[in-house]
Amino acid sequence: MPVKVPENRQVSPYFMLFIIYGIQVGIGVLSYERVLAEEIGNDGWITILISGILMEVILWMVYRVLEKNGGDLIDIHKELFGKWLGGLFSVIFSLYFLTMSLVVMRTYAEIVQVWMFPHLSYFAIAGMVGGTAYTFVSGGFRSITGISFLSIVYSTPLFISLFFPLPYVHYENLLPMFHHSPLAIISAAHQMILNFIGFEVLFLAYPFIKQPKKAKKWGYYAIYLTTMLYILLFIITILYYPRRQLKGILWPTIEIWKIVDLPFMERFEYIGITIWFFTILPNIALSLWAASRGFKRVFNINQRITAILMSILIYVIGFFLNSRDDIDLLNAILSNIGFGFLCGYVPFLFVLQSIVYKVKKRNGKT
Numbered sequence: 001m002p003v004k005v006p007e008n009r010q011v012s013p014y015f016m017l018f019i020i021y022g023i024q025v026g027i028g029v030l031s032y033e034r035v036l037a038e039e040i041g042n043d044g045w046i047t048i049l050i051s052g053i054l055m056e057v058i059l060w061m062v063y064r065v066l067e068k069n070g071g072d073l074i075d076i077h078k079e080l081f082g083k084w085l086g087g088l089f090s091v092i093f094s095l096y097f098l099t100m101s102l103v104v105m106r107t108y109a110e111i112v113q114v115w116m117f118p119h120l121s122y123f124a125i126a127g128m129v130g131g132t133a134y135t136f137v138s139g140g141f142r143s144i145t146g147i148s149f150l151s152i153v154y155s156t157p158l159f160i161s162l163f164f165p166l167p168y169v170h171y172e173n174l175l176p177m178f179h180h181s182p183l184a185i186i187s188a189a190h191q192m193i194l195n196f197i198g199f200e201v202l203f204l205a206y207p208f209i210k211q212p213k214k215a216k217k218w219g220y221y222a223i224y225l226t227t228m229l230y231i232l233l234f235i236i237t238i239l240y241y242p243r244r245q246l247k248g249i250l251w252p253t254i255e256i257w258k259i260v261d262l263p264f265m266e267r268f269e270y271i272g273i274t275i276w277f278f279t280i281l282p283n284i285a286l287s288l289w290a291a292s293r294g295f296k297r298v299f300n301i302n303q304r305i306t307a308i309l310m311s312i313l314i315y316v317i318g319f320f321l322n323s324r325d326d327i328d329l330l331n332a333i334l335s336n337i338g339f340g341f342l343c344g345y346v347p348f349l350f351v352l353q354s355i356v357y358k359v360k361k362r363n364g365k366t
């Protein structure tokens with residue numbers, strides 16, 4: 001029997017926009033321009049566009065899989081693979097989201113230490129970030145949806161600040177265009193996956209959406225909005241920084257914030273990093289909620305207790321990731337896993353479910 005969520009714990013259809021956008025736009029926005037420029041140069045915007053279109057197709061598959069079953073991923077796994085193997089796959093899916101929350105929290109802690117408080121301990125930063133995220137998780141899905149909405153409101157000044165470099169850009173930096181092969185442009189899409197992963201949370205959040213069929217369009221809008229944001233930011237960065245210089249900048253978006261010059265404010269990058277805390281909160285809260293929700297559904301244990309234990313776990317693991325190489329490796333691992341899940345496992349589920357349902361339908365007729 002597919003899981004049913006009481007209406008008083010569900011959210012309106014249009015909140016799908018904030019849920020998907022809130023978990024996609026996060027820590028990767030601060031550095032993806034450098035990674036993409038190294039891979040494909042000024043044609044990176046084409047790769048972003050292709051990645052966005054691909055994500056729309058993957059989202060369509062996710063919707064189809066969920067609509068056919070009527071429950072969440074735990075029900076789908078149980079239906080397709082049985083109780084034990086399906087349970088194993090669900091646990092792996094939960095650990096994937098737990099890793100996502102670890103990556104975001106540890107990377108943000110590093111940024112705060114490098115840019116703002118070099119002598120502040122990791123435990124102090126991670127404790128504040130993780131503790132705040134857990135507060136929203138313990139408040140339930142509606143609470144997390146609320147901070148996902150507010151994160152967009154709070155981050156508006158940061159997106160406005162992206163237009164400050166325009167008087168200093170060099171439009172010739174975009175030339176020549178289309179000078180990479182189609183194969184190179186498509187293969188570079190792998191570098192963008194880390195910035196699009198996260199909307200798989202829909203596999204567990206679907207029962208929490210009122211009238212989910214009406215919410216579908218808002219999911220498509222969210223990915224479209226994310227894609228346009230990434231393209232705009234990439235183009236502005238490429239126009240401002242020469243490609244050779246961009247390769248040596250670890251966090252190009254933060255460097256752009258340094259350009260902002262206001263008569264009543266200095267060091268806008270400090271303001272940007274502080275505000276970005278509210279942008280990463282939905283990343284951590286939604287992924288931690290998904291991980292604890294998965295364990296609750298599989299093992300039938302209290303979600304709040306699971307969320308506390310998971311928060312402590314990533315808090316401790318993050319301490320041992322104390323070098324840039326460790327954090328880069330963790331980001332690369334998550335990117336590869338996310339790529340495999342979105343571009344491999346979701347289509348596999350889509351095809352397998354279609355085959356299973358056709359066989360059941362045929363046997364039912366006979």
